[in-house]
Amino acid sequence: MQKDSPFKALLECKSTDSRYETLLSLLEQRITSVARKRVPGWAVQDIVQDTLLVLLRKLSTLRSHDEILPLTFTILRNMIGNHYQGEKTEKKYRAKDFEDPAYDHLEKIETYIYQSEILELCNNLDGDFSRIVKMVLDGYSQDEITKEMGLKTKEALYSRVHRGRKLIKQALKEKNL
Amino acid sequence: MSESRCSKPHLHELLGAYELGILPEEEKISLEEHILRCDECFEDLYDTAPLWHITRSRAKRKTSRGRKWYIPAIAAAVCLLAFTATFHYLSNEPATKRGRQISGSSITLIGPRGTQKETSLSFNWDSSLKASSYTLLVFDEKGDVIFSSETAQYNIEIDITREGPFEQNKTYYWKVEAKDDNGRLLSASPVSSFSIEAD
Numbered sequence: 001m002q003k004d005s006p007f008k009a010l011l012e013c014k015s016t017d018s019r020y021e022t023l024l025s026l027l028e029q030r031i032t033s034v035a036r037k038r039v040p041g042w043a044v045q046d047i048v049q050d051t052l053l054v055l056l057r058k059l060s061t062l063r064s065h066d067e068i069l070p071l072t073f074t075i076l077r078n079m080i081g082n083h084y085q086g087e088k089t090e091k092k093y094r095a096k097d098f099e100d101p102a103y104d105h106l107e108k109i110e111t112y113i114y115q116s117e118i119l120e121l122c123n124n125l126d127g128d129f130s131r132i133v134k135m136v137l138d139g140y141s142q143d144e145i146t147k148e149m150g151l152k153t154k155e156a157l158y159s160r161v162h163r164g165r166k167l168i169k170q171a172l173k174e175k176n177l
Numbered sequence: 178m179s180e181s182r183c184s185k186p187h188l189h190e191l192l193g194a195y196e197l198g199i200l201p202e203e204e205k206i207s208l209e210e211h212i213l214r215c216d217e218c219f220e221d222l223y224d225t226a227p228l229w230h231i232t233r234s235r236a237k238r239k240t241s242r243g244r245k246w247y248i249p250a251i252a253a254a255v256c257l258l259a260f261t262a263t264f265h266y267l268s269n270e271p272a273t274k275r276g277r278q279i280s281g282s283s284i285t286l287i288g289p290r291g292t293q294k295e296t297s298l299s300f301n302w303d304s305s306l307k308a309s310s311y312t313l314l315v316f317d318e319k320g321d322v323i324f325s326s327e328t329a330q331y332n333i334e335i336d337i338t339r340e341g342p343f344e345q346n347k348t349y350y351w352k353v354e355a356k357d358d359n360g361r362l363l364s365a366s367p368v369s370s371f372s373i374e375a376d
Contacts, residue, residue: 003206003210004206005205005206005209006206006209006210006213007209023213026213026214027213029216030212030213030216030219030220033216033219033220034216034219034220034223037220069209069212069222070226073222073223073226074226076223077223077226132197133197136197136198136199141199142194142199142200142201145199157194157199158190158191158193158194159190161193161194161197161199162190162191162192162193162194164193165192165193165196165225168225169221169224169225172224172225173224
């Protein structure tokens with residue numbers, strides 16, 4: 001029998017369910033690990049708790065469990081950004097702002113700006129990765145991409161994606177995105 | 178049980194395919210189970226989250242026929258446009274109060290883009306929507322609205338020495354929202370940006 005995605009379980013389980021608690025605890029550990037490397041120790045717990053709080057509030061609004069991880073990262077990024085922004089000026093987004101429809105509006109603007117820069121990065125990347133991303137954006141399936149690239153196995157495709165991804169990761173770091 | 182260094186490199190190599198959404202279901206579930214237990218993989222995904230957002234939000238919904246749908250889809254769109262244009266021509270009616278045709282599409286921002294040297298900014302857009310009014314919104318780098326104005330036209334002129342706290346060497350973002358007679362939002366344009374050059 002095929003197992004379910006853990007994120008699907010997180011979305012569908014009740015908060016009293018023991019699996020829900022286990023999954024949430026795992027997610028908390030991973031978020032803590034990311035936060036620990038990016039903010040001072042005294043701020044870690046606040047950021048983790050705020051991230052989980054906002055995430056849990058937004059869970060019921062998600063259309064699919066596939067949105068859980070990207071949403072977690074968005075919230076965490078904003079919370080970490082808040083921490084540094086808050087040191088300089090007034091906080092960019094406060095926790096309550098996440099409840100405000102205006103927050104979604106701002107988030108969309110920022111995401112759009114993000115996306116424009118990253119798409120430019122992808123376009124400027126020579127070689128297979130840029131081609132693969134374009135095909136993904138055009139709705140090609142894995143089989144179609146593999147065939148179009150003249151590859152014999154899906155593993156060969158994964159390997160090219162992995163190599164291109166490393167370049168993008170480096171470029172994102174250099175651009176501080 | 179958690180792992181700070183990934184102990185399953187064969188799964189780590191699947192992260193890219195996972196982000197692009199091209200991983201088969203079974204492999205995807207195994208990887209997700211792993212991500213929740215592996216600090217390195219989780220953090221790796223966090224680092225490239227912006228790329229992930231693009232492929233998730235922009236990728237067209239996959240179908241078994243993929244791009245082969247394009248040709249009939251484009252042909253259908255062209256036929257529909259031709260029909261709409263002919264219909265409006267024959268009925269000799271203004272499609273909107275500006276005499277434009279309705280095609281149900283969105284708003285295209287024309288300018289300003291790039292670096293602006295003049296103190297007068299001309300915001301221009303085009304739209305095929307049947308909108309009663311357009312609201313121009315200009316944001317600063319923090320995302321705060323620094324200027325907004327409503328018009329029934331397709332352009333708004335701003336003298337930056339008088340309007341809004343515009344500063345030199347800063348980037349500003351703008352968008353346009355279309356509203357109907359009752360003030361309901363019909364559509365919003367994507368965001369465009371411009372900067373103001375120093376003297």
